[in-house]
């Protein structure tokens with residue numbers, strides 16, 4: 495069974511992480527879930543749920559962000575992908591600086607040192623220059639920077655459509671088949 499580490503940090507957009515977990519469970523992936531303190535605040539504010547409620551699926555293991563002895567803190571424990579969704583600028587800055595002071599940042603740095611798939615989903619507007627520089631560095635070092643910036647060419651009709659657009663791009667990165675939104679065919683412009 496493929497295994498992912500998913501961290502929900504303190505950026506707005508907790509529902510991107512919630513939807514991603516749904517999709518990973520549906521695809522049969524097991525997930526080790528880390529939620530930072532501000533991540534939990536936003537999860538409650540935006541989705542009205544607690545970390546424990548989010549982790550109610552048996553495929554999800556809720557980890558303690560302060561536990562640097564958890565499985566994902568070690569490179570010897572192999573995971574197929576590490577995703578920070580949403581990712582705060584603070585977490586991005588720490589990862590780019592090599593700071594692994596909690597399980598979310600430590601797991602991300604494990605992914606980098608082991609040359610494994612690491613996807614960061616930033617949500618901020620506008621971006622501060624240190625975060626932009628950090629993202630440029632991370633991208634050059636092989637990290638996928640996948641901003642929570644849904645496209646509108648599929649004519650979204652709901653917030654769910656917008657969330658699905660971003661989660662679909664994450665699933666594409668993981669080579670997971672999905673039906674989240676239509677794919678661009680190239681025929682759309684002529685058929686207007």
Ligand SMILES: Cc1cc2nc3c(=O)[nH]c(=O)nc-3n(C[C@H](O)[C@H](O)[C@H](O)COP(=O)(O)O)c2cc1C
Nearest residue numbers: 503504505506530531532533582583584585617618
């Ligand atoms: C309600 C709320 C919304 C926030 N929204 C964002 C945001 O959209 N993007 C961001 O980078 N930081 C945002 N922050 C700030 C981060 O939560 C803060 O930098 C925190 O230290 C991040 O720590 P973490 O990455 O360990 O969760 C928000 C904070 C709160 C309380």
